[in-house]
Amino acid sequence: MSATTYPAEHTALLLVDPYNDFLAEGGKLWPLVADVAQSVGLHANLKAVIQAVRAKPLPVFIVPHHRAEPDEYAGWDHPTPYQLGASRAQVFAKDSWGGEWHPDFAPQPGDTIVKEHWGGSGFANTDLDFLLKQKRITHVILIGLIANTCIESTGRFAAELGYHVTLVRDATAAFSHEHMHAAHTLNAPSYAHQVVTTAELLAVL
Template identity: 40%
Template sequence: MSTTDLSKTAILLIDPYNDFLHPTGKLYPLLAESIRDSNTITHMQDLLTAARAHKIPVFYGLHQPSRAGNFAGWKHMMAVHKSQQENYAFEEGGFGGTIFEGMEPDLGNGDVVVSKHWSSSSFQNTDLNYQLRQREITKVVLAGLTTNHCVEASARYAYDLGYETTLLSDATAGFSTQLKDAATELVWPLFASRVMTTDEFIATLGEPSEK
């Protein structure tokens, strides 16, 4: 039997873009070590498979894509904006700005693609909180990229908004294994309700409903 109230639970999947996850992605070389050491892609795929089997909706927190004129007139660009501008990461309509194959939203599962974030948190200046509240979601399970940037920022925001927040330590990757491990082992436990492996989380779900 499930030990998680699935009617109140959603997966929050952060930035599963080709530019992060595919070997030809623009930012993949920076993540390759961490992806390999955590077997990140397999764990993200396992999470999605379990979510669909248990009808747990997946909310996609995606970074704003690169497009011509994205930062025209900006007077207060942060490092993340400058980096995106220089690398033209997550190009709109391009390969890098496409969701990694097999991780696409499934509307039949109740998945939701929320408005896109400009910086790190999938909650800041987006409709994510509104979309979750409309569905009376109170528990979020976070996975994706990158560990100590967008995933952690989104999790901290969820925590501050009162969500029960679970973070999956091996369904994520950072710009080095050292950074990823520092976040998942030292920082995440300070604020998350639970820090678990993907297999540990899936084990809480029990057998899928036959409905």
């Protein structure tokens, strides 16, 4: 990697799904990601990346998942099993503690909050691409949850749209180590331009 990989005027951080349900003790999904998250030092790495990005400064885009509501898929033709399961559990439920930002990773003044995504990609049916283009962003750095769904889907979509994509392998987590391996080792080389550790990213930033 070289410093020119991340031009300051054209690089943004995408922080995906920083909700209590994912990141906080007592969150509905925390028990599923806790093992991997703790093994990679997720919280410390998220904080380190965000701190470095804000210090540079680079723009931060919060890329949130849809906040669940009861019976939200009634009448839909093709909700996915993933969507239906999340709805049954009311993951990130609207107006609930689990659907609030984790206090360590909440938006700060100047951050951009993207419209909520219904599926895995932070781009599909949202304003993320439009907002990035308004700031002339060409390079995106992805962190957050989870590696093999929303991070991978958002990264793939970004690459299809022509963005330079960086994944930070230890600033994310998944439900298993196998999912992490698949996301970063097997799948990422087909679309990501850089797959780095937090330490490697910080050395450049």
